[in-house]
Amino acid sequence: MSGAEEGSENPLRCPFQFFVRTVSTGPSIVMTGYPEETVKSVLVKIAWVTGMPLRELRVIYKGKQLQLEKALVECGIENDSNLNIVGHLRSGLYPAASRSVDYLLSLLAHASSNTRCACEALKTVKAVSTRHFSLPGFVELFAVSNAPAMLASFYHSPRGSGTRQLAESCITNFMSCARAKNWQSVSTGVVMEFCKQLRQFGRGGHDHLYLSCRKTLGLLLNTIGVSYDFGSVERRVSLHDVFSFVPELVDALLVGLDNNKRCWSTITTPSSEEVSDLTIFLAPLRNAIILQKQLLGGFVIGDDGKCSVEKEDDQLLAEEVDYLRLVFVRLLSKMDECFRCMAVCLAGKESGWTDFVLCPSWSEYLSILKDLYDTSKVFDDAEEMFWTVLRFHKNMLSALVVGFVRRDGDHRWVLDNKSVTNFECRRHLAMMLFPTANEDFDMFHEMLIDRSQVLVESFEYIRRANPESLRSGLFIEFKNEEATGPGVLREWFALVCRRIFDPRRVLFVACPNDGRRFYPNSASKVHPRHLEYFRFAGRIIALALLKKVQVGIVFDRVFFLQLAGLRVTLEDIRDTDPCLYRSCKQILEMDADFIDTDALGLTFVRELEELGCRKVVELCPNGKNILLNSQNREHYVDLLIQNCFVTSISEQVSNFAQGFADILSSSKLKQFFQCLELEDLDWMLHGSENTISIEDWKAHTMYKGYKESDCQISWFWEIVRRMSAQQRRILIFFWTSVKYLPVEGFCGLSSPLFICKTAESSNRLPSSHTCFYQLFLPKYPSIAVMQDHFGVITQEHIACSFGIS
Incomplete structure (x- = not known):
């Protein structure tokens, strides 16, 4: 507590007027006393009014404790003097903590009246607070004392830099203690008090110590939450205290977004701290609004569009709720502007950039959108506003997801409305569910396969294998063949899947109207090991997806829905x-x-x-x-x-799912398929159904030893143009071991294709390194000779495994 006195020139006749303020309890109390009164009599009056025990009170004036039996005038008190009336913040439960806090208050009072001793006093304050932080009740009593205000005052006072630095060190030390795991639940109040005081004394959002304290407060709120149990006596912090930080955080974020929008190439704002801080402070407020709606039966929206609620204890006021809705609208509108500018940049229309890439600072957009998504669920009609904006900017949103979302991120909220995403976005989110593979070569799973027994031998290898080794890599070699590497792996996938889904093996049934589309056969039990083969099939399909190999088959909808855990209608x-x-x-x-x-x-x-x-x-x-x-x-x-x-094929589906989950993860199986539309999985498994574009093919082909203007290259493309669609597919398979192109076409392949000049005789057929997408082309003397040779290798039974890897 603190007191001030006023007097006239004759202090023995004129009364003193005391303004007594008890920190955190409300307005000052006005009291009257006389100069001839003893210090003790004044304290008796204060004890009576405040309810504090007399034995706990004492008066500090100019750094010294006044003796109780002396009169005020004898103590040298002058007009406009400041007195500190200090009380032991004693609780019957925490006597040791009370004495410790009381001692700190006396040190701070002494430091405030004696500049020369301030540094030593602050050093002692830091040492004592560190030593006693773990005392039961210390943090709570310190928070409701005048100590935080006094330390903040020291930090912002015009005293020497040494005093300011020591005050900062004391406060920083409190923040470090508060972040300790064992004390997070009791420290929120004291951190909140420091934030209030620093904001009141200083420059608020421009002061580094204030920002540090606010960050600590946010971390505590994020860790332990905020109490919004209306009517509860014990609260960690008030909802209104949390709300008080929102306007400055919103303003800072909006400024950051404006800067980002104006200067894409250099600016890195808004910072991740600005975004995360706002998210942390908005989360408890959103939860409080939801709880209020549940208790009050919802808000009433007036003709002016504002919310109407009745105030009860620690509920948010209608004005505060309405402000949060306004924050949602403002941020959503700003994101709409940013998306439009982003689209202009990516289209190469700004500053003549034609080779523009995603700006790193755009990654924060996803965090802002996630926060807007959470907020949209609080207010009526907000969800539709949110999805409408994202639907309009579907390609930009998808570019952000593909560009920035990694395995450790949680951005599945995007899929709550798949109409705001495209295929690349959904595929990316699904593939991020696969665990990171250990690319240690020693972990690779090696298989030596006889082509005539490709299914049976592959089944035994894959069935016995450890899933981790399968994820790390597959090393395939066909018996009596020299070729190895990625090209052979792609060919092996195509051969195995062709046999697994062959209807004659009775494991899967092809749809009557689409021979590429399969679902489990309810009569598969005629095969004695059919369930083991379904688990094997699940592993193979998961591995094909993981290795990004298109295998040429797709699933029927009833099969896809069951893997996604959805009902068949x-x-x-x-x-x-x-x-x-x-x-x-x-x-x-x-x-x-x-x-x-x-x-x-x-x-x-x-x-x-x-x-x-x-x-x-x-x-x-x-x-x-x-x-x-x-x-x-x-x-x-x-x-x-x-x-x-469903029922008739439940065992088959379950075993396929288990095999798939061996490679993915059992906990993520349904999530994987729910990320996708059936058409997405079609494109991932089968690849492009479009006619092969020769122009796209040429655009993604490079030359080694040849120039594009050489006659052999001109003849080659002329021969390709004369080929049937089937012959072109066979040629690509011979060249790359890619049976089916990705949905993106040639640009979806892992590298360009190469036509390489070879010194082989013109009597030799072309050959290939399928691993490196290299076609070796002898220097043929005429287009007729070249045509004859390509006629041989584009026969399907010859093209398989004709090249080398």
Whole structure:
């Protein structure tokens, strides 16, 4: 507490007027005393008013404690003097902490009145606070004392730099102690008090010590949270205290975004600290608003668009809630502007840049958008505003995700509305779920495969292998062949997948309308090890995705949905079983009266043929006695679909999923497939369905030993133009071991293609290094000779494994 006195020229006759302020309890108390009164009598009055025990109070004047029996005038008190009335902040639970805080207050009071002793006093304050920080109750009592205000005053006082530095050291020391794991839960109050005092005394957001304290406060809020249990007696910090930091954080972020928008090439703002600080302070406020909505049944939005709530204890006021909504609108609008400028830059329209790349500072946009996403869920109609902006800037958002999201980031929120993403974005997020491979060559899994036994031998190798070694790398060699390396690996994937999904092996069924599309065969049990083969198939497909090899097959929707943990509906079986789809649609669309006549004679059973025998399966308990009618037909159709396409192949799907999860992770399996649309997985597994573009092919081909103007190169492209689409695919496979191009075309390959001049005789056929995408072309004397030679190698049975790697 502190007191001040006023008097006239005759102190024995005129009364003193005391202004007594108890820190953190409210306004000052006005009291009257007389010069001839003893110090003790004045303290009795103060004790009566404040409720503090008399034995805990004493008066400090000019660094000295006044004796209780002396009169005020005898103590030399003059007009406009400042007195410090200090009380032991004693609690029955924490007597030791009370004495320690009391001692610190006396040191600080002495330092404030005696400049020469200030440095030594502050050194002692730092030492004592460090030693006693762990005392039970010390941090709480220190926070409600006048000590934080006094230290902040020292830091911002015009005293010598030594005093300022020592005060800063004391405060910094408190921040370090507060961040310690064992004391985070009790330190929030004292850190908040330092933030308030430093902001009050200093330059706020421009002072490095204030920013450091605010950062510490944010870390504590992020670690232990903020109490917003309305009506609770014990709170770590007030919601309104947390809210008080938001305007300055928002303003700093908006300035940073404006700077970033104006100067893309050099500016690195907004900083990650500015973004993370705002996120940390907004999070507890969002949670408080959600809780208020639950307790109050929602907010009332007036004609002016502002929120209306009744104030209860520690609830946020309507003005504060409305301000947070305004913050959302302002930041979303600013992000819209930034996206537009980003698009201009990437289009090469600004400053003539035609080879522009993502600016590193743009990575903070994703953090801002994540915060806006979380905030959008708090306010009505905010979600639609948010997704509308992102939908308009889908390509820019996707570029940010592909450019900056790594395995340690959590950006799945983007997929809550897949319409704001493109294929590259969804593929990137899905592939980030694969664990990082150990690229130690010693960890590679080696396989020596006989081409005539490629499926059986590959099955045994992969089945027994440790998943970690499979992820690290596969080293494939075919018996009696010299070729090794990535080209052979790509060819091996194509051969194995062709055999796994061959319908004659009864593991998978091809869709009637699309022979590339497969789902598990419910009759696969005719194969004695069918479930092991499904697990093997899961590993192979996961490895193909991991190694970015297009294998030429795709999944049917009913298979994809089950891997994603989603329900199969009638519309999902349209391509899987067109006949059953039409029958079910007819049942649902028939006249109700006709259905109720039992003209169809259907009950809740399914008849099927299994291993040459007819079998009846009840769709539900006692299904054979439940007649189909207009009331239960939707339920009948649903049960029929679940039995045909879910229950009947559940074991097969489960084992395939387990094999896939061996390479990925069991906890991320559903998440992987939920990241993607079925079409995305089609492109990742099968590759491009587009006609091969010769211009794209030429644009991604380079020459070694030849020049583009050489006649052999001109003849080569002329021959390619005359080829059929199938011959072109065979030539690319011969050249690269790439059976199916990526969806991006040639630019999606890991490197350009090369045509290399060789000294081989013109009687020799072309050869290739498939690992390095190199085609070795002898110097043929005429286009006719070259055409004959390419006619040989573009026969599919010859092209396979004809090159070297």
